[in-house]
Amino acid sequence: xxxxxxxxxxxxxxxxxxxxxxxxxxxxxxxxxxxxxxxxxxxxxxxxxxxxxxxxxxxxxxxxxxxxxxxxxxxxxxxxxxxxxxxxxxxxxxxxxxxxxxxxxxxxxxxxxxxxxxxxxxxxxxxxxxxxxxxxxxxxxxxxxxxxxxxxxxxxxxxxxxxxxxxxxxxxxxxxxxxxxxxxxxxxxxxxxxxxxxxxxxxxxxxxxxxxxxxxxxxxxxxxxxxxxxxxxxxxxxxxxxxxxxxxxxxxxxxxxxxxxxxxxxxxxxxxxxxxxxxxxxxxxxxxxxxxxxxxxxxxxxxxxxxxxxxxxxxxxxxxxxxxxxxxxxxxxxxxxxxxxxxxxxx
Numbered sequence: 001x002x003x004x005x006x007x008x009x010x011x012x013x014x015x016x017x018x019x020x021x022x023x024x025x026x027x028x029x030x031x032x033x034x035x036x037x038x039x040x041x042x043x044x045x046x047x048x049x050x051x052x053x054x055x056x057x058x059x060x061x062x063x064x065x066x067x068x069x070x071x072x073x074x075x076x077x078x079x080x081x082x083x084x085x086x087x088x089x090x091x092x093x094x095x096x097x098x099x100x101x102x103x104x105x106x107x108x109x110x111x112x113x114x115x116x117x118x119x120x121x122x123x124x125x126x127x128x129x130x131x132x133x134x135x136x137x138x139x140x141x142x143x144x145x146x147x148x149x150x151x152x153x154x155x156x157x158x159x160x161x162x163x164x165x166x167x168x169x170x171x172x173x174x175x176x177x178x179x180x181x182x183x184x185x186x187x188x189x190x191x192x193x194x195x196x197x198x199x200x201x202x203x204x205x206x207x208x209x210x211x212x213x214x215x216x217x218x219x220x221x222x223x224x225x226x227x228x229x230x231x232x233x234x235x236x237x238x239x240x241x242x243x244x245x246x247x248x249x250x251x252x253x254x255x256x257x258x259x260x261x262x263x264x265x266x267x268x269x270x271x272x273x274x275x276x277x278x279x280x281x282x283x284x285x286x287x288x289x290x291x292x293x294x295x296x297x298x299x300x301x302x303x304x305x306x307x308x309x310x311x312x313x314x315x316x317x318x319x320x321x322x323x324x325x326x327x328x329x330x331x332x333x334x335x336x337x338x339x340x341x342x343x344x345x346x347x
Contacts, residue, residue: 041069161297
């Protein structure tokens, strides 16, 4: 089968991956599930993996097939699999967990001590087939196209995970600021809107992104290249600040907004990454604010997100590309030229 594989780390996205002919994966455990990939989303994390940013955090054995946002049709199952069978449409949680370690038993699957992460620590879905396990697959209703929903496997549940935490502390009339209305942010604003009665403020540098936010029903948009974000948020909240901030950019210039725009007792959720948090301890104490990191959501959260998609509360804005165009996708995303999500379709 054909697969797009990372052979060495590089900053040159136009030569990030090579299309190789490799053996189709074989099920080697009783709970294994082989998925015929319909679509695999390209993520900013893929760019970071190509650059080698994850090498010091996880063990990576190159060459490796990337792609952690995968959906398709079940091609084969292990002897003990009961949840799905051949021919079922599924979306794949990117993490294959053991289910028996303490974090798994506590419901914190992203902390699994024995996990395998498709496209990060083991072969992923930029290929004709991807191997996963029964605990990672979620059956899809016939009304949902596996190709179209694929990016929700990571982008969607990451945005939903952050929005779910934020909306738990949002009351009607509160303000939630969403920074970065890109591949994750455009999902995040929809999740916040679907799960709360908060006033949403969308912040971005690009007119197209702000237009998308307005089309999605966001009441207030801020062009941070021309407007002072702190002043606008202050005016909208009578200088009280936003109870929750969702930062889908995660650069120094966005994280430093926290103390200026977060209300006392509020939270600045960091979802995007690449920058740093540089704040005096006194600033955090005085504002009693928190910076919270947000990792990929849980299996159950992906189920919940699929329910929102089926109800029409969350829509993905996608563009599709053949596997052979994968480095073009990587390069375009590196330059911020993709609105929404790019989905790679294998042969």
